[in-house]
Amino acid sequence: MPLSRTLSKAVILAVAVALLPFVANGAANAQAATEIQLSYKDKKFEPAEINAPANTAIVIKLRNLDAKAMEFESKTLKVEKVVAGSSDGTINVRAQKPGRYEFFDEYNEKVARGALVVK
Amino acid sequence: MLAALIIVFREVFEAGLIVGIVLAVTRTVPHRNAWIGGGLLAGILAACVVAVFAGALSNLFAGMGQELFNATILSVAVVMLTWHNVWMARHGSELAGELRAAGQAVVEGSKSLLALAIVVGVAVLREGSEVVLFLYGVLAGADDSTASVAFGGFAGLALGAAVCMLTYFGLVRIPMRALFTTTTVLIALLAAGMAAQAAAFLEKASWLTLMDNVVWDSGWILSDSSFLGRALHTLIGYTDQPTAMQLTVYLAILLITFVLMRLYGAPAKAAPARG
Numbered sequence: 001m002p003l004s005r006t007l008s009k010a011v012i013l014a015v016a017v018a019l020l021p022f023v024a025n026g027a028a029n030a031q032a033a034t035e036i037q038l039s040y041k042d043k044k045f046e047p048a049e050i051n052a053p054a055n056t057a058i059v060i061k062l063r064n065l066d067a068k069a070m071e072f073e074s075k076t077l078k079v080e081k082v083v084a085g086s087s088d089g090t091i092n093v094r095a096q097k098p099g100r101y102e103f104f105d106e107y108n109e110k111v112a113r114g115a116l117v118v119k
Numbered sequence: 120m121l122a123a124l125i126i127v128f129r130e131v132f133e134a135g136l137i138v139g140i141v142l143a144v145t146r147t148v149p150h151r152n153a154w155i156g157g158g159l160l161a162g163i164l165a166a167c168v169v170a171v172f173a174g175a176l177s178n179l180f181a182g183m184g185q186e187l188f189n190a191t192i193l194s195v196a197v198v199m200l201t202w203h204n205v206w207m208a209r210h211g212s213e214l215a216g217e218l219r220a221a222g223q224a225v226v227e228g229s230k231s232l233l234a235l236a237i238v239v240g241v242a243v244l245r246e247g248s249e250v251v252l253f254l255y256g257v258l259a260g261a262d263d264s265t266a267s268v269a270f271g272g273f274a275g276l277a278l279g280a281a282v283c284m285l286t287y288f289g290l291v292r293i294p295m296r297a298l299f300t301t302t303t304v305l306i307a308l309l310a311a312g313m314a315a316q317a318a319a320f321l322e323k324a325s326w327l328t329l330m331d332n333v334v335w336d337s338g339w340i341l342s343d344s345s346f347l348g349r350a351l352h353t354l355i356g357y358t359d360q361p362t363a364m365q366l367t368v369y370l371a372i373l374l375i376t377f378v379l380m381r382l383y384g385a386p387a388k389a390a391p392a393r394g
Contacts, residue, residue: 084174090182
C-alpha cells in the first residue's frame with residue numbers, strides 16, 4: 001500500500017534528522033579542562049566555594065556521600081545533574097567568563113548551597 | 120512543605136503542558152483516552168525504573184549516561200511529533216470530518232495515537248524520575264517534616280495535573296478548523312524545542328562540540344529559569360543562551376516538518392495555496 005510506504009519514508013527521514021547530532025559529533029574532546037573535586041555530605045558542599053580559571057572548560061567531579069540522591073543545579077551555569085545516593089557524578093561546564101556562579105542541591109535548595117568563582 | 124511543592128511542580132509542569140496539548144490534538148480520535156492513559160502509565164513506571172537505576176545510568180558513557188539518555192528519549196519524541204504532524208497533514212480532514220468513525224480512519228488513527236502516547240510517556244519519564252527520587256528521599260528520611268513535605272510533593276503533582284487540564288480546556292475552546300492549524304504549529308515548535316534540548320544534552324556530555332559558541336544572552340530580558348521562561352522553554356524551546364548548534368537544529372526541524380508536510384500532505388488541499 002502506497003500509504004504505509006509514504007509513512008515509512010517520513011519516519012526514516014525523521015529518524016535520520018534526529019540522529020544527525022549523533023553522527024556529527026566528534027569523540028569527547030577534552031582540551032585541558034579544569035577538573036575540580038567536590039563532595040556532598042549532610043546537605044553541605046565541601047568545599048563550599050570552588051575556583052576555576054576563566055575561558056577554559058570545567059569538569060566537576062561530585063561525590064555524593066549522603067545516602068539520598070541529590071540534584072546538582074546551577075541556573076547561571078545551566079547545569080542540572082542528578083547524583084544518586086553514595087555515588088559519583090561528573091558535570092561538564094562550558095568555559096565561563098570571570099564571575100561568581102552559585103550552585104545548589106535542588107532537593108535542599110535553602111541549605112545546600114555553594115559557588116564556583118571563575119577568575 | 121512549600122519547597123517540596125515548588126520542586127515537584129517545577130518538574131511536572133512540563134509534562135502537564137505536553138499532555139494537555141496531546142489531549143487537545145487527539146480530541147476527536149476514538150480510543151484516545153486508553154492510549155494517552157497508557158502512555159502516562161508507561162511513563163510513570165519507566166520513571167520509577169530510571170530512578171532506581173539512576174546511579175548505574177549515570178555511570179554509563181564515562182559519567183554522561185544521564186545526558187545521553189535524555190538526548191535519546193528527546194530525539195524519540197521529536198521523531199514522533201514530526202511524524203504526527205506529517206500524518207495529520209494527510210489525514211487531518213478525514214478525522215475532523217463527520218466520517219471520522221470510518222473503519223480505515225480508526226485503524227490509521229491508532230498509529231498516530233501510538234506516536235503521541237510515546238510522546239506522553241517520554242514527557243512523564245523525563246521529569247518523573249526526578250520527582251520519584253525526590254519523594255523517595257523524603258519518604259525514606261522519616262524526620263519530623265516528612266508528612267508535610269510529602270503532602271507538599273503530592274500537592275505539586277496535583278498542580279501539574281491542573282496545568283494539564285488548563286492547557287487542554289484552553290486549546291479545545293479554539294474552533295475545530297483553527298485548532299488543527301494551532302496544534303500543528305504548537306507541535307512543530309515543541310518538536311524543534313525538544314531537538315534543541317537534545318543537542319544541549321549532547322553538548323553537556325561533550326559529545327557534540329561543533330558550533331557550541333553561545334550566540335546570544337537574553338537572560339536580562341527573560342531568564343529561562345523564571346516561570347514564564349520555563350513555560351516558553353517547554354512550549355517553543357526558549358533558552359536564554361542558545362548555541363549555534365542548538366539554533367541550527369531548531370530551525371532544521373521546523374524546515375523539515377514544513378517540507379515533509381508539503382510533500383506528504385493531502386495534495387488537493389495544498390494546491391491552490393502555491394503560486
